[in-house]
Amino acid sequence: MPYLNVSAKPEIQRPVGNTFIVLSMLAALFLNGLPWEGVWLMLRPDFVALVLLYWCMHKPWRVGIGLSWAMGILADVADASLFGQHALAYTLLAFGGVVLHRRLQMFDLRQQTIHVFGILVLTYAMYALVHWQVNGYVVWPYFLGCLTSTALWAPLNIMIQAMQQKRVDRERRS
Amino acid sequence: MDNTQSFRFFNRGPSPVVRLVFFSVLSLLLLFVDARYRYLESTRSALSVLVSPMQRLAILPGALWQQVGDFFITQSMQHSLMAENDEMHQQHQSDAAQLLQLQALQLENQQLRKLVELPIRDEFTTQLVEIIYAERDVFNRRVLVNKGPGADVRIGQVVVDDAGIVGQITRVYPWLSEVTLITEKDHAVPVQVVRNGLRTILFGAGDTSQLSLRYMPVNADIQNDDVLVTSGIDGVYPPGIPVARVIKIERDAAYPFAHVTCLPVAGVDKHRHLLILSSLPKLSVRPADSPASDADKRAKARRKN
Numbered sequence: 508m509p510y511l512n513v514s515a516k517p518e519i520q521r522p523v524g525n526t527f528i529v530l531s532m533l534a535a536l537f538l539n540g541l542p543w544e545g546v547w548l549m550l551r552p553d554f555v556a557l558v559l560l561y562w563c564m565h566k567p568w569r570v571g572i573g574l575s576w577a578m579g580i581l582a583d584v585a586d587a588s589l590f591g592q593h594a595l596a597y598t599l600l601a602f603g604g605v606v607l608h609r610r611l612q613m614f615d616l617r618q619q620t621i622h623v624f625g626i627l628v629l630t631y632a633m634y635a636l637v638h639w640q641v642n643g644y645v646v647w648p649y650f651l652g653c654l655t656s657t658a659l660w661a662p663l664n665i666m667i668q669a670m671q672q673k674r675v676d677r678e679r680r681s
Numbered sequence: 682m683d684n685t686q687s688f689r690f691f692n693r694g695p696s697p698v699v700r701l702v703f704f705s706v707l708s709l710l711l712l713f714v715d716a717r718y719r720y721l722e723s724t725r726s727a728l729s730v731l732v733s734p735m736q737r738l739a740i741l742p743g744a745l746w747q748q749v750g751d752f753f754i755t756q757s758m759q760h761s762l763m764a765e766n767d768e769m770h771q772q773h774q775s776d777a778a779q780l781l782q783l784q785a786l787q788l789e790n791q792q793l794r795k796l797v798e799l800p801i802r803d804e805f806t807t808q809l810v811e812i813i814y815a816e817r818d819v820f821n822r823r824v825l826v827n828k829g830p831g832a833d834v835r836i837g838q839v840v841v842d843d844a845g846i847v848g849q850i851t852r853v854y855p856w857l858s859e860v861t862l863i864t865e866k867d868h869a870v871p872v873q874v875v876r877n878g879l880r881t882i883l884f885g886a887g888d889t890s891q892l893s894l895r896y897m898p899v900n901a902d903i904q905n906d907d908v909l910v911t912s913g914i915d916g917v918y919p920p921g922i923p924v925a926r927v928i929k930i931e932r933d934a935a936y937p938f939a940h941v942t943c944l945p946v947a948g949v950d951k952h953r954h955l956l957i958l959s960s961l962p963k964l965s966v967r968p969a970d971s972p973a974s975d976a977d978k979r980a981k982a983r984r985k986n
Binding site: 571579580585590591594598646649 | 697698700701704705707721732736739742743814816852866867
């Protein structure tokens, strides 16, 4: 399979523009903000978490725990959750991504997905834990979002890498 | 090439663990301050200026889709629209007749209240708002509407639709305000059973769009299809607005309380347009504490010293 050893290609190590990173995060916030309702809301993948995890894994010295925390605060405002609820969860997520980034980069997508699932479950559990502490109940179907997010990991990975590739090609031609 | 990675050996800054601890503690602090004291509302509304353009953009595709749908409906279903229009006209005429009666009754009621020296009921004005989007949090049942403090929307105002109570304003942003629906978990509305005047409190059930009466004794006089209206004694909800209808009563002798399930009368999950009741009833001030409790406080203060 062509995409399984993409990390071996030199193009991937090319610098990524800051605009690209910021745009990807804005796009993730936008996708999270689409009018999801009812069952779809339960199944909504957390795009912001996925994009943050991607950058934490591939560019840990650019996007780290601090930026993830800031994105968490923005997500808190967007979702009107308590201040720090998303921030705490994303801090944990970024920590997982940064600490495991060497191991994760060695893996192919299938093995990565398993690891990512673990990190996402922890993130979701942290969010639910805070909610449980403050409000005293947990909505269990909320954890379905973990599964859909994990399912999106591989497509998202391939997509972002393809977009980077294209940028590199364009730069080389000009 | 981005080979700075290897040179980062020296100037890496604090290690990930330190950062994790720092930001976790910061988040926990924020959580505590926000949950306990609600000090951060101004920060939240400032940040919402950053985020809200994004959210408005996100609802555009849906709104566009709906507009396209509306266009085709108006093209293809003119007949049914005409019929609906006629029906509306008839409805309007019968309503207008009833409204005339209502005005006469209101006058009469005011006069009677004056005669027996009861305070006159407060009138409230309404303003129409449109739901912009529902909040994207599975735990909450809230919607955001398109008017903020600029249009005199304030925290605590009551939101209704044509049939009954929908919710309450719980937060205001520069151009938006947040309505907590009555079906939100633990959201309480003081109500009264229309049939016999029984006063009680209605709670939201959270994940389903139902409501429940929690502390009804097993032998309470309540039946299926009883209508519950606001009692108005809380000073937040004006009296006499329909809230819910009882659909199921479980009386189990093993528990001290009956389990009563209700459905909201208003289309809590349905409409796009809602009404905000603008002027809240003013309650008389609570009388000052009696001297006995004053003495009690003084004793406590002495103990502290």
